[in-house]
Amino acid sequence: MTSRRLLLATLSLAAAGLFAAGTAQAQSLLETIKSKKEIVIGTEAQFAPFEFLQDGKIVGYGPDLMNLVLSDMPEVKVKQMDVPFQGILPGLATKRFDFIVTSVTVTRERASKFAFTIPIADATTALLRRTADGGLATPESVAGKVVGSQAGSAQLKALQEFSAKLQADGKKPITVREYVSFDEAYADLAAGRLDAVAQSMANLATLTKTRADTYALIPGAIGPKTYFAWVGRKDAASAPLVEFFNTGIAKAKSSGKLEELQQKWFGFTMDTPVDAVPEPTI
Amino acid sequence: MNADGLLERLTAYFPVMLQGAGITMLVSSLAIIVGLALGACLLGMSLANRGTGPLTWAVTVYVSFFRGTPLLVQLLMAFYLPSAFGWDMPPLLVAILVMGLNSAAFQCQILRAGLAAIPAGQIAAAYSFGMPQRKVFWNIQLPQLARAVWPAVVSEFMDVVKNSAIISVIAVADLARVTRQIFAANYRPLEVFLSAGVMYLLLTGAVFALGSWVGRRLQHRGGRGRRIGLAATGASHV
Numbered sequence A: 001m002t003s004r005r006l007l008l009a010t011l012s013l014a015a016a017g018l019f020a021a022g023t024a025q026a027q028s029l030l031e032t033i034k035s036k037k038e039i040v041i042g043t044e045a046q047f048a049p050f051e052f053l054q055d056g057k058i059v060g061y062g063p064d065l066m067n068l069v070l071s072d073m074p075e076v077k078v079k080q081m082d083v084p085f086q087g088i089l090p091g092l093a094t095k096r097f098d099f100i101v102t103s104v105t106v107t108r109e110r111a112s113k114f115a116f117t118i119p120i121a122d123a124t125t126a127l128l129r130r131t132a133d134g135g136l137a138t139p140e141s142v143a144g145k146v147v148g149s150q151a152g153s154a155q156l157k158a159l160q161e162f163s164a165k166l167q168a169d170g171k172k173p174i175t176v177r178e179y180v181s182f183d184e185a186y187a188d189l190a191a192g193r194l195d196a197v198a199q200s201m202a203n204l205a206t207l208t209k210t211r212a213d214t215y216a217l218i219p220g221a222i223g224p225k226t227y228f229a230w231v232g233r234k235d236a237a238s239a240p241l242v243e244f245f246n247t248g249i250a251k252a253k254s255s256g257k258l259e260e261l262q263q264k265w266f267g268f269t270m271d272t273p274v275d276a277v278p279e280p281t282i
Numbered sequence B: 001m002n003a004d005g006l007l008e009r010l011t012a013y014f015p016v017m018l019q020g021a022g023i024t025m026l027v028s029s030l031a032i033i034v035g036l037a038l039g040a041c042l043l044g045m046s047l048a049n050r051g052t053g054p055l056t057w058a059v060t061v062y063v064s065f066f067r068g069t070p071l072l073v074q075l076l077m078a079f080y081l082p083s084a085f086g087w088d089m090p091p092l093l094v095a096i097l098v099m100g101l102n103s104a105a106f107q108c109q110i111l112r113a114g115l116a117a118i119p120a121g122q123i124a125a126a127y128s129f130g131m132p133q134r135k136v137f138w139n140i141q142l143p144q145l146a147r148a149v150w151p152a153v154v155s156e157f158m159d160v161v162k163n164s165a166i167i168s169v170i171a172v173a174d175l176a177r178v179t180r181q182i183f184a185a186n187y188r189p190l191e192v193f194l195s196a197g198v199m200y201l202l203l204t205g206a207v208f209a210l211g212s213w214v215g216r217r218l219q220h221r222g223g224r225g226r227r228i229g230l231a232a233t234g235a236s237h238v
Helices: A003-024 A028-037 A060-070 A085-093 A110-112 A154-168 A182-191 A201-210 A239-255 A257-266 B001-045 B052-067 B071-080 B093-117 B120-128 B135-169 B175-186 B191-231
Strands: A038-043 A050-052 A057-059 A076-084 A099-104 A114-116 A125-130 A148-150 A175-179 A196-200 A215-218 A227-233
Touching: A028 A038, A028 A201, A028 A239, A038 A060, A038 B175, A050 A060, A050 A099, A050 A114, A050 A227, A050 B175, A057 A060, A060 A099, A060 A148, A060 A215, A060 A239, A085 A099, A085 A110, A085 A227, A085 B071, A110 A148, A114 A175, A125 A154, A125 A182, A125 B052, A148 A182, A154 A196, A154 B175, A182 A196, A182 A215, A182 B175, A196 A201, A196 B071, A201 A215, A215 A227, A215 B191, A227 A239, A227 B001, A227 B120, A239 A257, B001 B093, B001 B191, B052 B093, B093 B120, B093 B135, B120 B135, B135 B191, B175 B191
Parallel strands: A038 A076, A038 A099, A148 A175, A148 A196
Antiparallel strands: A050 A057, A099 A227, A114 A227, A125 A196, A125 A215
C-alpha cells in the first residue's frame, strides 16, 4: 500500500515538474536560442522558388535570406524541419518550432494569433492556366470552371472570395479543389483535371518562365495586395526574436541584398514595406 | 518518348532516391527490431497471472490504441504534442519510436496466434517443475510460437517498410518525400513513381529474403529440438 502511494506521489511530482519546465519560458526566446546555440525552424519546402528541396537540401529565396539574417548570430546552428504547410502554424503554436521561415501570407486571422515579420515578398494572388488553353484570357473567364489551390492557404481564401464576387455579379461560381501542396495542383492542371490554379504572382511568374510550354499566366490579380512574411509566436518571449528578424530583413533591403536575392530567384524585384508589418487586406 | 533521355533521367534520380531509401531503411529496420522485441514483451506481460490482472488489461489498452488509430495520427501527435510540455524530440527519433510502438501492437497479436501451436501438456509440465511464468514464456512458449507464425511476422516487417512512406509529414526526408520532390521538378509521374515503386519493392524484398532466411534457421533448430522434446515426453503424435 505505502509503496503504491509513494509511486503515485513520485509520478505526480514528475508530471508537475514537466509542466513547470514547459511553462517556465519567461526568459526571452532569443536568449534561450543564443545559450542553446540552436534555433528550430519550421519550413514547407514545397514552394518553389521560395523554398524547395534540391539534392536533399532546402534551397530558395527564403533559405538564402534566412542565412543572410542569421549571419548576425553566427554561433547559432539552424535545425530546419520540412513539414506540410498545414502543420506549420499549429507547430509554431505548440512550440515545436521556435520560428517559421516559410512564405506565409499576412492575413487578419493569422495576424491576430501570430506575430509576423516585415514582408519578404509580394503575395498577391493570380491564376495559372495551361498554355494550350488560350480561351481563359481574363480572371473572370474561370467562372463555372474547376480551380485548385492549397488547403489552408491565403491564396485559397482569395480564390473563394473571388468566386463569391463572381456569384454576386450573376456569374457561375468556381468549383474549388483543395490540395496538400501546390505541386500537386500544378500536376493536376497539366493533367487536365483542373482548369486553373490560384497561386501568388511571384511563384507563377517563375513557373511560367521555366515551364512556358505547359503553363501560362492569366494576367490580372484576383484579390487585394497581400504580402509574404515569416512568423513567430505572439508572446513576450518571442518578441525579441521577431524584432531580430525584422532588423535583419530591413538591413537586407537597405543594403540592396534583398533586391539581389529577388533578381536571383525570381528575375524581378518586388516592392515591400520595411517600416512596419502592413495591415492585412484579406 | 526519348529512350536515351529516359536512361539519363533514371541514372540522375538514382543517387537522390538512394539517399531517401537509406533513411527509409534506417527508420524501418530500427522500428522492426523495436516492434518485434516490444511485441514479444507485450505478449509476455499479457500472459502474466494466467491472463488476469492489471498487466493484461494494460496490454489490451495499448494494443487497442495502436491498432485502432491511424499511423498518421499517431505520428502527428507524437511530433507536435511533446513540445507543448517542453520536450524536444528529433523527428527521426519520433518516427522510429512511433513506428516501433505501432508495429509492437500488431506483432503482439500475431505472436499470440502462435500460442495455439504449443501443446498444452508442455505448459502444464513446465509449471509442475516449478518454472516461473516468465521463464515459461521466454524459454518454452516464445521460441515455438515464433516459429509457428514466422511468415506472418515477416509480413509485418514488410508492412513497416511500406508504412514508413508517411513519415515525411513529420520532417523526415525519406524515399517518398524525395520522390515527390523529383516529381515536382520534372512532372513525369510514370517514370518517377515507377522508379520509387521498384525501390520499395527491392527494400521489402530484402526484408522478406532476410526474414525467410531467419525463418529457415529457426525451423532447422526447432525441428531437432522438437523431436528430442517429444521423445522425452513420449508423445504419440508428431
